[in-house]
Amino acid sequence: YSIGTRKKIENIFAIAYQHKHDCLVLSALGCGAFRNPPKHIATIFKSVIDQYAGFFKSVYFAIIDDHNTGQDFNPNGNYEPFRAVFKDYSAVPRKHRLVDMMIGPWKILKQINDTEVKLSDIKICHLKPCRDGGKCNHLKNEQHCREYSHPPLCPNTENKTSCKEKHDDQHILWFKHRLQCSYGGECTLIDKDVTHMNEFEHPEFCRDGGNCENLDHEHLKSYRHLPFCRHRRQCVDYNRRSNDHCMKYRHCIPMCRFGKFCTRFHDDKHLLEENHPFRSPPCSFTPFHCQAYNTLSQTDDIKTLPIDIQNHCLLHSHVCRYGRQCHETSDVHWNNTIHVARHMCPYDNKCTKMHNEEHLNSFSHPGIPDIRRLCHL
Template identity: 45%
Template sequence: MVCVLNHQQQCVLIDDACILYLQLCQHGSKCHELKNSQHNNKCLHPPICSYQDATSSCEQMDDEVHMFTFLHNIKCQYSGQCNDKDPKHLSEYDHPDYCIDGGNCQNVYQEHLLAYRHLPLCSDGFNCSKYLKRDNDHCKEFRHCKSICPYDNCCVQFHDKQHFENTIHSFRLPCPFTPYNCSMYVEFIQTGNTNKISSEVENHCYKYSHVCPFGRQCKTKDEKHFEISIHIARKICSNVDKCSQLTDEEHLESFSHPGIRDIRLFCREPGFKCSDRLKNEHLKKYRHGKNHNHLSAVQSTNLNSSINFVRNQSQLIRTVNNYVDVSNWKKSKISPEILNWIQALQPVHRCAPHIFESILVHGHVMSRHYMNLLKQPAYVAKAVRQHGRIRLIFLKHNIPAVKDNAFRLITALVEAEFAKSKASSGTTPLSDDHDYTMKVIEKKLIPPLTDHDINIIHQWSKKIAQESIKLHQNPMGIGYVVDQTLGTDKHVFSILGPHLGHYYGDII
């Protein structure tokens, strides 16, 4: 029996009360088995701190006695996004309840994910076959929804259709031509006056996302910019601002450099026409189209000027249809497979190995007439002058006097090769002062040309001359007499489809 005094100092008897009916846990509030029911049936633990219930944060957290005497619920810092399944962690920290929507929850916003725990995401997402079949057991164990891309605005998989459909990004649908080939975006960022930008260009650039030209160096904080821009973090050049490869466009497009856009502005001149393409400061600011390594120029004879291709096409179609009618063929629609096959055909040129070697040196295919002209040193010198590597030198030093002296040097080098081989009957012997003349020309060229430029001229003049000599020593082509009459010896022949003319050579 227990006697308790009331406010009138009278003894009040109450029923039997049992105090400390279990043994006190020696670990107090520090016990790691607070959620172990078997342990709780044997030991008593301190009550939950009332201050924490009232104010949500106890002010006596620094008091060791208080902390040992009362339990305090410590919330996990990761809240609903905690992935730690360790029993010790689960017993020491409080976590939110599971979302009531279970596997049907589609809410992926950060606030919701922190407020509630969720089932693990199915790796197949909406493409999961069990989800599509509405497998209840599977849907109770996994959640099916779009996940937020961990790289978000820096995601490099923006052109991966499957990835973009299954994940959420903060930027809009990417333009299929970004980062390099969207002409509208080039106009959008390179037009200084926004009033001059057409509505079509402006709508496109606000409707679709494009890769930000500054990449990791972008300093824009505007939220609108992040909605329409993707920021790709390129690898920073190891040499940083001391890089010696700033004239290498491929290097500039592969690494980030301080003060240089990852995607430079697009030069208005194509690469092979831009006179500033080899200037360091120009290259730091502008990129060029991938057409600066043009093949050598070939003289056009305009052989098709008198041909009416439209008339020929209609006549061929009419002839074929007449033949079909006369032969009583059953007319039917041409299948798409045949049309696709014909459209995919590419012209095939076939030649011998030594002709192919000559093509590689000259930089272009050649007709039989063109090959015959290469018997003469003067035409070979012209071929050297039109070679892509030589034209780069002329492009860099676009000075008439330099071009004239360079052509004189090329002519002298070609004549020397022909004289050595005695290949041409019309070749005059070299004069005694031939070598001296070449040295005089070279002195006139340096400067502005460098020793490297002179070596290039020597190298390609000799290569092309030697290949030309080999070429006319063993001429190829069918060589019909009628070809010269019709002028078809000036054509380069190709066949649509398999080229079975083994007599042309083995290289296709």
């Protein structure tokens, strides 16, 4: 019901503007014989006035409490609820512009650049409003959209922040809201792809700014972060503690995007520039020639091994023989091993090259280690 009421009020404003009126005198629409709750109607009016901020010099409400007030839907009359909603209120035009947002009677169709947008014709809606409003799940259905009108994008939404009124059941009916980007703060399209930014919301910046050194995946996804300085800890400005520079960049060592599956474990420069979940530095003889790790991988009880072998395997990372097929669950194993993720053989168990070492060294197969022990016979 409130969706249709808001659309009627929008049309009042659009028609008034089209006829070049610069002031409006409005009533407590339907808050008498039609039993509309005044606070609810006042809130709808306020949302439309926000949309038309700057289009009219003044907007007045002519409200009296007559014989229709003091009832169950308006026990305090109509004047007081309207006064409470608009107390100290002043409509200020919004500076941000996003596609599908309404500016007065126009809808933004395209964002040309930071200062220019393409607008629709004046929108005086004649279609029946979709009863699901901003919560409609059929916005991609062309037939549905030809039959029903849908609300615009929420005006409280900015490129870098999300709407603070999503908890309001009526608000989410009156406006569409962007979906949460599944990549969160790790999204690579932030500030780069306008279409993506218009469709998806992204988290706010981490409040630690350039001082943030939390590289936990959940933290990086939950917040946006400043870019890394390309010099990392070797940065002269960082070592000088330059506030201006450190407020723009982070200097912690980033996590390698391949993590425990990184294949550049013998690249000293890469290991210096990016963090990895496995212990660094890796054994210089891994993956094929470390006798200590070969011994460890063949034993059922690690504690029976000589201390020097145990210490070596704890202090240096080694490539796990099973790669992506590893079923080991212990933290010690995952903190001290590298899992090279080879491509799985497309023929799976039906592969006819199971005895071809070159093929086995190129593709993973179910139940067969990626790194097989040498036969000494």
